[in-house]
Amino acid sequence: MDVVSSLSSSPAPAPSVLKSLLLSYAYVSVWITFSISVIMYNKYILDPTMYNWPFPISLTMVHMVFCASLTVVLVRVLRVVAEPTSPPMTPSLYAASVVPIGVLYALSLWFSNSAYIYLSVSFIQMLKALMPVTVYCLAVAFRTDSFRHASMLNMLGISAGIAVAAYGEARFDVFGVILQLVAVTAKATRLVLIQILLTGATPPPAPTQADRDVEMGLLGGESSASRPAMKPQPGS
Numbered sequence: 001m002d003v004v005s006s007l008s009s010s011p012a013p014a015p016s017v018l019k020s021l022l023l024s025y026a027y028v029s030v031w032i033t034f035s036i037s038v039i040m041y042n043k044y045i046l047d048p049t050m051y052n053w054p055f056p057i058s059l060t061m062v063h064m065v066f067c068a069s070l071t072v073v074l075v076r077v078l079r080v081v082a083e084p085t086s087p088p089m090t091p092s093l094y095a096a097s098v099v100p101i102g103v104l105y106a107l108s109l110w111f112s113n114s115a116y117i118y119l120s121v122s123f124i125q126m127l128k129a130l131m132p133v134t135v136y137c138l139a140v141a142f143r144t145d146s147f148r149h150a151s152m153l154n155m156l157g158i159s160a161g162i163a164v165a166a167y168g169e170a171r172f173d174v175f176g177v178i179l180q181l182v183a184v185t186a187k188a189t190r191l192v193l194i195q196i197l198l199t200g201a202t203p204p205p206a207p208t209q210a211d212r213d214v215e216m217g218l219l220g221g222e223s224s225a226s227r228p229a230m231k232p233q234p235g236s
Helices: 002-008 015-046 056-077 089-115 121-129 131-141 149-167 175-198 209-223
Strands: none
Touching: 015 056, 015 089, 015 121, 056 089, 089 121, 089 175, 121 149, 121 175, 131 149, 131 175
């Protein structure tokens, strides 16, 4: 009876807190829905048995040009997000903070899109689970995080689970796995680099999404006519 009375007398969450919680879940649900839709659409476009579009870098370019255009409209036209003004974005600061992140982001998307040609969507998502392991190892290597035995044991457990999944994959393709692992490494390096830039002694401002997307769009435009490295065919 005491337990029941204590539970019944516990205060209900405030309406504002409940509203914020429901709104957060709604945002996450929309994000997950769009993310799954983009993944499946990319698979449809790039899969040789479906639409068979053989140029993943051009697909990356189209995505980033659209994101850059929409971001510029939201930030500089509609003023939905305030644009940072201090310190000013100089050419040297742009080259030091935006270009490396843009290059790594473009590479991660390029190789990840290329992997859809050779691997199934479910297996690619399993390989993406290596992201925490890669980020932690790179963070330790770049000395932005300290080595902890408990964390390393967790990472080894994740790696072992992914190894089991890879062993039982029906459509296992070595070249596709290499592409996805390179994409994971590039993305993890980008995340560690962002942490270094933002936690340095004199951290530069975080590059805006528009800056990154413009950079990646330019990188994609330079290579959009080139076919990605494909597996050598037997007898060639």
